[in-house]
Amino acid sequence: DVKVTQSSRYLVKRTGEKVFLECVQDMDHENMFWYRQDPGLGLRLIYFSYDVKMKEKGDIPEGYSVSREKKERFSLILESASTNQTSMYLCASSFSRGLEQYFGPGTRLTVT
Amino acid sequence: GENVEQHPSTLSVQEGDSAVIKCTYSDSASNYFPWYKQELGKRPQLIIDIRSNVGEKKDQRIAVTLNKTAKHFSLHITETQPEDSAVYFCAAPNSGSARQLTFGSGTQLTVLP
Numbered sequence: 001d002v003k004v005t006q007s008s009r010y011l012v013k014r015t016g017e018k019v020f021l022e023c024v025q026d027m028d029h030e031n032m033f034w035y036r037q038d039p040g041l042g043l044r045l046i047y048f049s050y051d052v053k054m055k056e057k058g059d060i061p062e063g064y065s066v067s068r069e070k071k072e073r074f075s076l077i078l079e080s081a082s083t084n085q086t087s088m089y090l091c092a093s094s095f096s097r098g099l100e101q102y103f104g105p106g107t108r109l110t111v112t
Numbered sequence: 113g114e115n116v117e118q119h120p121s122t123l124s125v126q127e128g129d130s131a132v133i134k135c136t137y138s139d140s141a142s143n144y145f146p147w148y149k150q151e152l153g154k155r156p157q158l159i160i161d162i163r164s165n166v167g168e169k170k171d172q173r174i175a176v177t178l179n180k181t182a183k184h185f186s187l188h189i190t191e192t193q194p195e196d197s198a199v200y201f202c203a204a205p206n207s208g209s210a211r212q213l214t215f216g217s218g219t220q221l222t223v224l225p
Contacts, residue, residue, distance in 0.1 A: 004155075033212075035215075040217060042215045042216055043218075044215075059113075090155070094211070096211075099144050099161075099205060099211075099213065100146065100161070103155040103156045103157070104155060
């Protein structure tokens with residue numbers, strides 16, 4: 001059974017703080033993704049990675065960066081959190097040539 | 113990249129009735145169309161998908177139809193039950209990268225008892 005875990009379910013941070021969200025998958029998937037979920041906007045891709053140390057920008061990368069030092073772990077970094085980054089963040093993974101994505105439980109981030 | 117539009121944004125049906133959610137896509141080369149279900153407080157999960165070499169696929173009470181000419185695909189749920197209440201997302205491959213999916217904006221389905 002595929003398992004994708006995220007470091008926190010709920011997180012509250014202050015404006016200007018550096019925020020790390022971590023995602024780990026145990027299925028040896030090559031691809032990993034970070035999405036942001038907001039009501040009425042669906043799932044918007046922030047960044048994705050198809051291999052260790054590789055990353056590509058998604059549709060809304062501004063204000064975010066990522067790190068993939070190990071195959072199983074993909075981190076999303078908010079260098080200086082702002083209130084408009086308050087959202088639900090979902091991590092997902094998939095096999096190299098597979099299109100089915102397996103999602104983590106999500107992190108509800110509130111920036112005050 | 114791909115553009116996916118999903119309608120309606122909210123849908124309420126009586127238990128036992130059918131529900132239909134529709135999506136359109138822009139890239140005629142897209143060949144894979146999944147549907148994800150997200151129950152309240154839970155992660156999205158794949159419930160059914162269809163590839164462009166077939167026009168319809170069924171799995172018990174759910175079915176997906178694809179019209180390649182019109183570039184739209186639909187999710188059909190028959191004999192709806194309260195546990196079908198959830199947000200449903202359609203998706204299509206991003207034309208710029210086959211590894212990515214572009215998701216629709218989601219449909220909140222409520223099944224009324």
